[in-house]
Amino acid sequence: MSKKETESVIDPAIKRKQKLEATNIRVFYDDFEAIKGIDMTIKANKVTAFIGPSGCGKSTFLRLFNRMNDYVDGFRLEGEITIDGKNIYKKKVNVEQLRKQVGMVFQKPNPFPKSIFENVAYGLRIQGIKDKKFLQEKVEDSLKQVALWDEVKDDLNKNALTLSGGQQQRLCIARTLAVEPSIILMDEPTSALDPISTAKIEELIFELKNKYTIIIVTHNMQQAARVSDQTAFFYMGELIEFDNTKKLFTNPAKKQTENYITGRFG
Amino acid sequence: MNNITKNRIKDKLFRIWGIACTLVGLVLLAIFIGSILIDGLQRIDWSFITSLPSRKAERAGIFTALMGSVWILVLTTIIALPVGIAAAIYLEEYAKKGRLSNLLEINISNLAGVPSIIYGLLGLEVFVRIMQMGASVLAGSFTLALLILPIVIVSTREAIKAVPKSLRDASFALGASKWQTVSMQLLPASFGGILTGVILALSRAVGETAPLIVIGALAYVPFAPSSPMDEFSVMPIQIFNWISRPQHGFDVNAAAAIIILLLITFIMNGIAVYFRNRWQKKFK
Numbered sequence: 423m424s425k426k427e428t429e430s431v432i433d434p435a436i437k438r439k440q441k442l443e444a445t446n447i448r449v450f451y452d453d454f455e456a457i458k459g460i461d462m463t464i465k466a467n468k469v470t471a472f473i474g475p476s477g478c479g480k481s482t483f484l485r486l487f488n489r490m491n492d493y494v495d496g497f498r499l500e501g502e503i504t505i506d507g508k509n510i511y512k513k514k515v516n517v518e519q520l521r522k523q524v525g526m527v528f529q530k531p532n533p534f535p536k537s538i539f540e541n542v543a544y545g546l547r548i549q550g551i552k553d554k555k556f557l558q559e560k561v562e563d564s565l566k567q568v569a570l571w572d573e574v575k576d577d578l579n580k581n582a583l584t585l586s587g588g589q590q591q592r593l594c595i596a597r598t599l600a601v602e603p604s605i606i607l608m609d610e611p612t613s614a615l616d617p618i619s620t621a622k623i624e625e626l627i628f629e630l631k632n633k634y635t636i637i638i639v640t641h642n643m644q645q646a647a648r649v650s651d652q653t654a655f656f657y658m659g660e661l662i663e664f665d666n667t668k669k670l671f672t673n674p675a676k677k678q679t680e681n682y683i684t685g686r687f688g
Numbered sequence: 689m690n691n692i693t694k695n696r697i698k699d700k701l702f703r704i705w706g707i708a709c710t711l712v713g714l715v716l717l718a719i720f721i722g723s724i725l726i727d728g729l730q731r732i733d734w735s736f737i738t739s740l741p742s743r744k745a746e747r748a749g750i751f752t753a754l755m756g757s758v759w760i761l762v763l764t765t766i767i768a769l770p771v772g773i774a775a776a777i778y779l780e781e782y783a784k785k786g787r788l789s790n791l792l793e794i795n796i797s798n799l800a801g802v803p804s805i806i807y808g809l810l811g812l813e814v815f816v817r818i819m820q821m822g823a824s825v826l827a828g829s830f831t832l833a834l835l836i837l838p839i840v841i842v843s844t845r846e847a848i849k850a851v852p853k854s855l856r857d858a859s860f861a862l863g864a865s866k867w868q869t870v871s872m873q874l875l876p877a878s879f880g881g882i883l884t885g886v887i888l889a890l891s892r893a894v895g896e897t898a899p900l901i902v903i904g905a906l907a908y909v910p911f912a913p914s915s916p917m918d919e920f921s922v923m924p925i926q927i928f929n930w931i932s933r934p935q936h937g938f939d940v941n942a943a944a945a946i947i948i949l950l951l952i953t954f955i956m957n958g959i960a961v962y963f964r965n966r967w968q969k970k971f972k
Contacts, residue, residue: 490857490861519863521862521863522862525862528854528857528858528861532854532858534855534873545862548865549863597858601862
């Protein structure tokens with residue numbers, strides 16, 4: 423796996439894809455320092471997992487990439503985050519545009535209290551797309567990508583809240599895919615789901631990584647080991663270790679990482 | 689006596705006390721409504737509702753006052769609704785949280801507690817005199833709109849606040865702007881709550897007397913208003929006027945008018961409760 427890893431980085435087709443770079447990142451909530459100086463480069467078309475105990479800053483760090491922390495009172499950022507070399511925190515950056523490019527799936531499935539169709543179409547509608555045929559095709563295509571189409575194709579007008587939790591989460595992923603992002607952030611996407619739904623989502627992540635760059639925050643270390651290519655271990659606002667998933671789980675360089683993955687704390 | 693029985697007795701005593709307190713309010717209200725019904729019910733018929741005011745109690749009706757109230761209600765809604773909801777959206781979604789927004793917040797809550805007659809004086813000076821609206825329906829509506837604005841703002845903010853944060857997150861994360869999130873997610877989701885607040889505020893406005901008397905609403909108008917600039921009377925003023933007359937017949941009229949006014953407020957509150965329940969069901 424690690425050999426394939428190094429090869430794929432040189433692959434010119436993937437080189438064109440977007441690379442995320444975080445340089446000397448510090449995040450403050452008022453006086454509290456949530457992230458204490460982190461550098462990280464995330465590879466395109468790979469799944470990168472963020473692990474670490476609660477409150478270690480992994481979710482905060484994830485939300486930097488689509489600027490979802492901007493709404494938190496007292497939030498302040500130092501350092502630079504670039505996608506494809508462009509600083510996404512520059513003043514003139516269009517945040518709405520950025521979020522179309524960097525989609526996000528949340529911890530708890532959060533479909534809109536609207537029909538299944540409208541949930542998937544929402545991201546397109548807000549871009550001003552009204553063409554019915556295009557919307558229909560896009561909705562079908564997105565639902566097929568998350569393997570939900572066959573389950574819901576006959577009741578697209580049903581309220582999305584009537585779906586099961588696992589279906590709702592796949593719907594939320596479909597909704598994200600519909601706006602064609604290149605990067606998808608997932609904030610503990612399976613923590614509210616049963617094992618079968620979780621397995622389906624993990625399968626989905628595996629398929630999606632051919633087309634998207636995925637970052638997933640998870641509390642479940644088996645999950646990180648199963649789905650990710652790279653894993654970052656966060657502790658107390660610091661990046662302790664960031665490496666190939668296989669290497670990190672079988673032969674961690676740091677004692678803290680080893681303690682965490684062997685379940686000695688966290 | 690051990691501790692457990694002691695506590696149980698205390699528990700029982702408090703329950704009885706609680707029931708008594710609850711009953712005081714209810715019983716008084718029931719007695720009041722009962723006596724009003726006994727006095728006024730026989731007077732209510734179609735002609736009572738459609739007749740103009742008269743010096744003779746048995747011929748007098750509430751038509752002009754009722755129409756005045758309806759005009760006031762409609763115009764007050766048109767004025768207060770957009771302003772109140774927009775202010776609430778601004779404070780809740782756009783305003784930076786800080787000292788200024790705190791100050792605004794406290795002041796709006798305080799405004800809700802200002803005696804209504806003060807609003808009447810404000811309306812008299814600003815709308816009737818400076819803006820030269822005279823003692824018109826429009827001046828009355830503006831005055832009452834000011835009066836209920838704080839209530840509309842506070843209840844709208846509560847309704848918007850009650851929308852789960854996850855909905856906001858979902859919308860923003862898909863690239864929606866603030867306004868798109870507000871108009872396509874937050875407002876539809878909080879519609880029931882906003883409506884409840886607005887209706888409750890309006891049912892307060894429909895019962896207001898003091899500010900309208902101050903701006904010069906009349907107790908006797910021979911015609912129902914036909915434009916916003918007409919003079920007007922409203923139900924509570926008509927009731928007040930009738931009660932202050934010596935003849936017994938007018939007491940009966942007042943009781944009958946009270947029944948109709950109560951009916952209007954009960955219906956409005958009923959609609960508010962209905963929307964609240966429906967809205968709650970939709971989101972749980």
